[in-house]
Structure formats: structure tokens, C-alpha cells
Amino acid sequence: MALLEVDGLDAFYGRIRALEGVSLRVAQGEIVALIGANGAGKTTTLRAISGLMRAAKGHIVFDGHDIGRLGPAEIVRRGIGHSPEGRRVFARMTVRENLELGAFTRTSGAEFAEDFERVLAIFPRLRERLTQKSGTLSGGEQQMLAMARALMSRPRLLMLDEPSLGLSPILVQTIFRVIREINERGTTVLLIEQNARQALGIATRGYVLEVGKIAFEDTAANLMASEAVRAAYLGGGAA
Amino acid sequence: MTRRHAALGFLGLALVVYPFVDRNNSHVDFLANAGAFILLALGLNIVVGFAGLLDLGYAAFFAIGSYSYAMLASQQFGIHVPFWLMLLIAPVVAALFGLLLGAPTLRLRGDYLAIVTLGFGEIVPQTFLNLSQYTNGPNGISSLDQPSLFGHAFGFSATPYYYVLLGLIALGILAARNLQNSRLGRAWMAIREDELAARHMGINTTATKLAAFALGASFSGLAGVVYAAKLDLVSPDEFGFNVSVLVLSMLVLGGMGNIWGVIVGSFVLSFINSFLLPQSTSLAHAAGFVNVDFTNYRFMLYGVILVTMMLFRPEGLIPSRQRAAEFHEAILDPALAAQEQSEYEGVAR
Numbered sequence: 354m355a356l357l358e359v360d361g362l363d364a365f366y367g368r369i370r371a372l373e374g375v376s377l378r379v380a381q382g383e384i385v386a387l388i389g390a391n392g393a394g395k396t397t398t399l400r401a402i403s404g405l406m407r408a409a410k411g412h413i414v415f416d417g418h419d420i421g422r423l424g425p426a427e428i429v430r431r432g433i434g435h436s437p438e439g440r441r442v443f444a445r446m447t448v449r450e451n452l453e454l455g456a457f458t459r460t461s462g463a464e465f466a467e468d469f470e471r472v473l474a475i476f477p478r479l480r481e482r483l484t485q486k487s488g489t490l491s492g493g494e495q496q497m498l499a500m501a502r503a504l505m506s507r508p509r510l511l512m513l514d515e516p517s518l519g520l521s522p523i524l525v526q527t528i529f530r531v532i533r534e535i536n537e538r539g540t541t542v543l544l545i546e547q548n549a550r551q552a553l554g555i556a557t558r559g560y561v562l563e564v565g566k567i568a569f570e571d572t573a574a575n576l577m578a579s580e581a582v583r584a585a586y587l588g589g590g591a592a
Numbered sequence: 593m594t595r596r597h598a599a600l601g602f603l604g605l606a607l608v609v610y611p612f613v614d615r616n617n618s619h620v621d622f623l624a625n626a627g628a629f630i631l632l633a634l635g636l637n638i639v640v641g642f643a644g645l646l647d648l649g650y651a652a653f654f655a656i657g658s659y660s661y662a663m664l665a666s667q668q669f670g671i672h673v674p675f676w677l678m679l680l681i682a683p684v685v686a687a688l689f690g691l692l693l694g695a696p697t698l699r700l701r702g703d704y705l706a707i708v709t710l711g712f713g714e715i716v717p718q719t720f721l722n723l724s725q726y727t728n729g730p731n732g733i734s735s736l737d738q739p740s741l742f743g744h745a746f747g748f749s750a751t752p753y754y755y756v757l758l759g760l761i762a763l764g765i766l767a768a769r770n771l772q773n774s775r776l777g778r779a780w781m782a783i784r785e786d787e788l789a790a791r792h793m794g795i796n797t798t799a800t801k802l803a804a805f806a807l808g809a810s811f812s813g814l815a816g817v818v819y820a821a822k823l824d825l826v827s828p829d830e831f832g833f834n835v836s837v838l839v840l841s842m843l844v845l846g847g848m849g850n851i852w853g854v855i856v857g858s859f860v861l862s863f864i865n866s867f868l869l870p871q872s873t874s875l876a877h878a879a880g881f882v883n884v885d886f887t888n889y890r891f892m893l894y895g896v897i898l899v900t901m902m903l904f905r906p907e908g909l910i911p912s913r914q915r916a917a918e919f920h921e922a923i924l925d926p927a928l929a930a931q932e933q934s935e936y937e938g939v940a941r
Binding site for chain 1: 775778779781782785786788789790791792793794795796914
């Protein structure tokens with residue numbers, strides 16, 4: 354039984370179909386990469402899973418329970434953390450306040466302190482900036498904060514929407530190293546990326562979305578080796 | 593005991609003994625009216641200052657509070673609910689109407705929300721005006737029940753109302769402070785900053801916004817009861833758009849989101865409105881300028897104050913920390929800006 358099973362998801366923006374029969378699964382302990390071009394439906398898929406938008410058809414089963422009709426607050430509570438597209442840190446609040454809001458669904462003070470330390474151990478840069486307004490952080494630091502904030506809900510599944518977007522190559526390396534570290538510490542990860550090579554480099558398995566449908570699914574290694582995927586998403590070997 | 597506590601204690605004591613020192617009933621009357629507006633401002637501050645939901649029709653809840661007292665404690669229907677009980681009932685009634693307004697606006701933001709609340713602010717007084725078989729239409733409802741305490745009727749002195757309002761404001765400050773520091777308060781702050789991000793955090797934005805509307809409205813329910821009992825009359829023209837704008841101006845002047853700020857803001861505007869302008873008009877009359885009436889310049893003066901504030905101190909006299917940041921965030925570290933720039937260029941390559 355996979356931790357997350359998505360089956361036959363259809364979703365619309367008004368009359369425009371964004372997803373058509375999307376099915377995927379994420380097993381406990383995996384890093385799964387969902388790659389595809391702009392507008393392929395990657396973000397929509399995550400939004401449907403976290404309850405931010407309702408799918409027209411299909412099932413979403415998390416940890417054996419159908420969560421397709423639950424609201425986002427309940428879904429966070431059940432253990433899916435979602436670091437949004439474009440980071441969306443609370444710019445006028447301090448780093449600490451952002452992390453506190455990340456733990457909004459949690460009520461135990463002791464557990465909060467524990468999570469706080471655990472997250473700062475993963476992101477030591479943030480510890481130096483706890484009292485700083487997060488809007489004054491660099492792009493890379495904001496991305497780290499967005500991930501750290503999502504981890505504060507102590508998710509069993511962490512969903513990351515384009516964590517490398519807008520970052521310098523060196524920072525991209527750092528971010529992917531951290532994602533691997535988070536995973537090694539026991540959190541399952543579902544990752545959306547346009548940076549397909551990097552994403553498949555750390556993933557166990559991957560899915561390729563093309564205009565709302567899953568075009569390929571395989572182990573990360575096989576996807577990397579596939580001619581079709583290389584041509585379309587890995588820069589045809591010219592990267 | 594910090595200096596801040598000592599100052600607050602001293603202020604409280606001064607306010608309690610004030611009516612014994614100043615025997616001029618018109619001064620106490622002014623303070624009592626100002627007190628009602630402070631309650632209104634504290635309530636609107638929850639909606640606009642804490643949760644960031646722009647409400648241009650807040651006077652509607654003031655009307656609902658006032659009319660609940662007028663209808664449930666007068667000869668109008670022969671119902672005579674005691675004043676003190678009404679202080680419990682009216683906030684609940686106002687809060688229910690807060691939910692009623694909140695529910696259809698949940699998906700609206702910014703300008704659109706403001707327009708709907710503006711409409712609500714117009715509908716409510718119009719309804720009281722047109723339901724004349726229950727409300728006497730434009731004449732309003734008069735001869736409301738006199739509050740009494742231990743058998744002593746309040747009478748026509750403003751002093752008992754002054755003390756009731758002083759107590760309610762103290763409770764209101766406590767309630768607002770506790771709300772601001774609560775889980776709910778943090779949720780309000782989060783949706784004010786970024787609603788979508790707040791939803792990602794697992795904040796139930798529907799419940800959070802409804803709570804802001806309901807709790808904010810409950811304050812004006814209280815203010816309405818005391819104000820109606822004190823005036824001994826309610827009529828639909830007391831609750832127009834200008835009242836909503838006045839209370840909002842109090843927040844802007846004082847500093848949205850800051851409890852002490854909105855209290856200072858509402859006191860200053862009340863002082864100008866009900867004291868400074870009428871007093872200077874009488875002085876001018878006494879000096880022989882019989883044709884001047886400074887009270888006519890009230891709205892011009894508000895306009896000047898608001899424009900001046902927006903130009904020189906948009907965060908208000910006593911700003912909340914967040915608002916101050918909001919208006920001065922252009923001052924970024926240039927080194928950081930350069931770093932940001934190079935990071936974006938890194939992607940373009």
C-alpha cells in the first residue's frame with residue numbers, strides 16, 4: 354500500500370481542462386519527481402492533492418483514507434505539507450514567525466520546540482536569521498524558509514513546487530542536497546520540477562506530465578536514459 | 593511592574609476619578625460618546641487591522657446593536673429586556689449579522705469585498721427606515737428603557753454611561769489583546785499577509801474570516817446598546833456611510849492593527865468632531881463672528897488629516913509592527929538586492 358495514491362484525476366479551471374486522468378503513487382520513503390513543461394498540470398496536481406482545489410473526478414487516497422473531499426486544513430493535519438509555487442513566505446514577518454505559522458496545525462509546545470530544532474538543524478542559515486524579516490532574505494534563503502515552514506507541520510509527505518526556481522546553480526545544488534537530506538531523515542517527498550535532470554538525479558521514480566496527462570512513468574534512472582524524455586526535457590544532452 | 597503598567601494604572605485611575613473632578617456634565621457627555629466610538633474602532637480594528645478585510649459598512653452593526661436595544665427595551669413592542677442583559681444579547685445578534693455579511697464575501701478580496709460591505713452598510717439603515725411598522729421609519733424609536741443599577745436609574749446624567757463605557761473599553765482592550773495573541777490572531781495575520789500561503793499552512797480561512805466578521809461586529813453591538821440607551825433614541829440616519837468612514841478614519845489615523853493606536857485615533861477624531869469644532873464655533877460667535885460654523889468643515893478636516901497621514905505617516909500615529917514594515921519595506925539592503933539580481937540572472941543563462 355503506497356502512502357499516496359492518486360487515481361484518474363480530472364481537474365478544470367473554468368471550462369479549461371487542466372488534468373485528464375492523472376494517476377500516480379508515492380510509496381513511503383520515496384522521492385518522486387513530477388516533471389513536465391510549463392502548463393502541463395504539475396502545480397494543479399499538487400493543489401488537488403492538498404485540497405486547495407477540488408478535482409472533478411478521481412480519487413486521492415493518503416495513508417489508506419480517501420482525502421479527496423477534505424479541505425486543505427484537514428489535509429495538512431493528516432500529514433501532507435505543501436511548499437507552494439513561488440515560495441510565498443510571509444515577507445513582513447520574521448523567519449521565526451514564519452516557522453511558527455508552519456506549525457499552525459500542531460498544538461503541543463514540546464513537539465513544536467523539537468520540530469523547530471530539527472528544522473534548524475537542516476537549515477542552519479535560517480538560525481542566523483530568526484529575527485530577520487523574511488522579505489529581506491535572499492531568494493535561496495526564502496526557498497529554504499518555505500521548505501522549513503512546510504516541514505514544521507511534521508508532514509509524512511512533503512510536496513515541493515519548483516524549489517529550484519529562480520536560484521543560482523550553486524544554490525540549486527544546495528537545495529537538492531537538502532531535499533535528499535530531508536528524505537533520508539524519514540520524510541517522503543513529492544517534487545515538481547522544470548529542472549528535470551536535477552530532480553531525476555535525486556528521485557527514486559518519476560512521472561512526466563504532458564498537457565494534463567501522464568506521458569511516462571518509470572524509475573528515475575530509466576527516465577534519464579529514455580530517448581523521448583531526454584529529447585523533450587533534458588535538453589537533448591546539450592545541457 | 594513596568595513603567596508601562598504604572599502609566600496604564602495611572603491613566604485608568606485618572607479616568608475613574610475624572611467625573612468627580614470635572615463637574616461639567618457636557619465634558620463627561622463628550623467623553624462617553626467618544627467611548628462609544630472607541631468601542632467601535634476596537635471592533636473594526638479586528639476586521640480591518642487584524643484580518644485585513646476592508647469593511648466600509650461597519651456602521652451597519654452599530655445600527656443593529658442600537659435597534660436591538662430600541663426594539664427589545666422600550667414601549668415599541670412592550671418588551672423590556674434589562675439593559676445589562678442586552679449587553680449580552682446585542683453582541684450576539686450583531687455577531688450573527690457579522691456572519692451573515694461574512695458568508696457571501698468569503699471569496700472576495702480587496703476592492704470587491706469593500707464594495708459588498710459598502711452595500712451592506714447602505715442596506716441595513718434603509719431596512720430600518722422602510723420597516724416603518726416596526727421601527728417608525730424616519731422618526732426612529734424613542735423613550736427607550738432607562739438602565740438602572742441596584743434600583744438606581746441612570747437618569748439624564750452622562751456619568752453612569754461614562755463608567756459603563758469605561759468598563760466595556762477595558763474589557764474590549766483585554767479581549768482584543770488576547771485575540772491578537774491567540775492562535776486565531778496569528779491566523780488573521782497570516783491571511784492578511786498572504787491568504788493562499790495561509791491555506792498552505794493548514795489555516796481554515798473560511799472559519800478565520802467569519803470569526804473576524806463576527807467578533808468585530810460584536811463590539812459594535814455593545815456600543816450600539818449603550819449609545820442608544822444614552823441618547824434615548826435611535827433613528828436610521830445615525831448610521832450612514834459617514835459613520836463607517838469616520839470609524840475607518842480613526843483606524844487610519846491611529847494605526848491599523850495597533851490597539852492603542854486606534855484608541856488614540858478615535859479619541860483625537862472624536863475630540864475634533866464633538867469638542868474642538870463646536871467649542872471654537874461658540875468662541876467665534878462670542879467674538880462677534882456670528883456666521884461661522886466650524887462644524888461644517890468637519891469632513892474637509894478629516895480629508896486633510898487623512899491626506900496628510902498618507903503622505904507623511906501612512907502607518908498611523910502608533911503603528912503596528914507589521915504595518916510599519918509594509919510602508920517602509922522599500923529600504924532593502926542593497927547588497928541583498930544585488931544578490932537577488934545575480935540569482936535571477938543565473939537562471940536566465
